[in-house]
Amino acid sequence: MSIQRYLLIVIISVVTLASFGAALQGYKASKEKLNQIFDEEMRSFAIALINSPIKKSSTKVILHSIFAYQIWVDNELKLKSDNAPEKYITKKHQGFSDNSFLGTRWRVFVLVDDEAKVIVAQPLGQRFESVEEVLLEAILPIVYAIPLIGLLVFFAINRSLKPLHVLSTQLQRKSANDLSPVKVRDNSAELMPIQNVLNSLLERLSNAFDREKRLSGDAAHELRTPISVLKITAHNIKIAFEDDNIQRHHIDELNNNTIRMAHVIEQIIALNRTTPENFEESKARLELREILQNIITDNYEKMEFLHQTVSLEAESTSLLGDKFSLEILFDNLLKNAIKYSGRGTEIHISIEEQVNNFQIVVEDSGVGITKEHLDKVFLRFYRVKQHSETGSGLGLSIVKHIVDLHEGNIQLMTSNLGGLKVVITLPKSTKSASINE
The missing domain is CATH 1.10.287 (Helix Hairpins)
Structure with a gap:
């Protein structure tokens, strides 16, 4: 079943049940209220009759009324309505009661004043009819409004679910x-x-x-x-x-x-x-200087073989990042410096802490890269022809990719040592990392 049909059925059912529940409650309330009104009317009618001048007469007088009533004086019937019997309607001495006579159920009120007794009765069926008429007048507009409510609810639900229909249609049409x-x-x-x-x-x-x-x-x-x-x-x-x-x-x-x-x-x-997904899952607080020291140690044998010298200028620094990708980043930079700077060269690595960033510089005293190649070395498989050494053309591409993952920046320039200078700026904490923390 669709959401639209389910909501329509549920809302219409709730409205209908609520309407009939209100009608039932209204019926009970109307019945009680009308009974009170009718009782008060009977009381008023009885008071009017008992206070009216009543004369003894040998002539039998029959009057028409919506009530059945009797006026007794000294146990003698002085006056009655045409729908009242000749004998006492009720044996109750005073107050309200329910009685049956002439094959009908009646509501009876007895009022006594000295030797005079007034008995007023009203058919209970008449009361029920009055209650039903009042309830019908109150409920009919609601009953007539239910189809209109259903139509309005249908259009409202259809309108509300339109974005969901659009989304569902787009997903269904996707290949x-x-x-x-x-x-x-x-x-x-x-x-x-x-x-x-x-x-x-x-x-x-x-x-x-x-x-x-x-x-x-x-x-x-x-x-x-x-x-x-x-x-x-x-x-x-x-x-x-x-x-x-x-x-x-x-x-x-x-x-x-x-x-x-x-x-x-x-x-x-x-x-x-080094995908964004892996990067986000493995970020941690890292000691940047320690990572660089380990990278230098791992590559020291190669530098010693080429008679190269390396220096690290860094204080203890804490950076939020991915250890695996940062190790790849610095390992690539150091390997490039070792490989392309040549024998007997100097490699210098430094870390400078700024307000919101860390600036890592890796430079060497080799031949460097000419300006025409600086903007192209980040491309995949691009190789600088001026070097005798050959590589995969992926090293600096990987470096750029990892720097981007850390929301940092990388620049290539000529070093004061004469070779290539790589300047990497990494934020102390990324926006995404701050949210995760």
């Missing part, structure tokens, strides 16, 4: 590949959260599909070359083996190409693992 946001015109307050949640879910699904496509594209794009190189290397080793002429450079070539493929795979996995 499997349509992840565009839904929008309901004239949104009600109740539908706004539903629309926002649906659009958020659709956006997350769209981003997830895009990441999946990029992962497939990245893997296909970047792994094609090292796989081809590995095939060639394997072929060369096979020929050398057949000629019994395997040399050291064959093994070194195989090792280097394997390392390159492993690095590419790690970068692709890292890039696709």
Whole structure:
């Protein structure tokens, strides 16, 4: 059953039951009130009769009245209505009572004054008819109004549920590949959260599909070359083996190409693992200086091999962020500095605490990057041709992605040391993080 039909049935049922409940209550109240009025009328009529001049007469007088009444004086019937019997209507000496005579049920009132007794009676059926007439006059407009109320309720419900119908229609018309946001015109307050949640879910699904496509594209794009190189290397080793002429450079070539493929795979996995969903779930308060110290320690062997020196200038700092992605960020920056600055160079890392941000600077004394390449190095798979070293072209793209996740900013410029200077500004706490806390 649809919501519209259910609401219509429930509201009409409630209105109908409430109307008949009110009618029943009105019937009871009207009956009691009219009985009081009729009793008071009988009392007034009896008082008028007992205070009227009554003369003894041998002539029998019969008068017509809506009441049945008798006037007795000294136990002698002096006057009665044409619908009253010749004998006493009731044996009750005074007050109200219910009696039956002449085949009808009556309401009877007896008033006594000295030797005079007045008995006034009214048919109970007449009272019931009066109550029913009053109730009918009161209930008929309500009964006639129920269909009109039903029609108004139908249009009101239809109007109120129109945004829901629009939302339902949009969802029904969506295809499997349509992840565009839904929008309901004239949104009600109740539908706004539903629309926002649906659009958020659709956006997350769209981003997830895009990441999946990029992962497939990245893997296909970047792994094609090292796989081809590995095939060639394997072929060369096979020929050398057949000629019994395997040399050291064959093994070194195989090792280097394997390392390159492993690095590419790690970068692709890292890039696709640092999603907004994972980031939001794993944020915590981190010690930034400690992370940088661990990164330097992990890469120290490479720097020592290349006779490079590294320095860290930082105080103890607390940052709200994702540890995994920040480790990837700084590891990529340090590896880039080690790889591209060359032998015997200097690498300097510093952290400066500002009012609302932390500024992290990584610079080296290498050859750097020319201005024409500075704006392009954040693109996926973009490689600077001026370096003899080759990479995957994903390192700085991953760095930019992680900085964006932390709602920060990254700039590339020429260092005073002569090489590349990377300046990263990270807020102490993001808006989303503050809300979650």
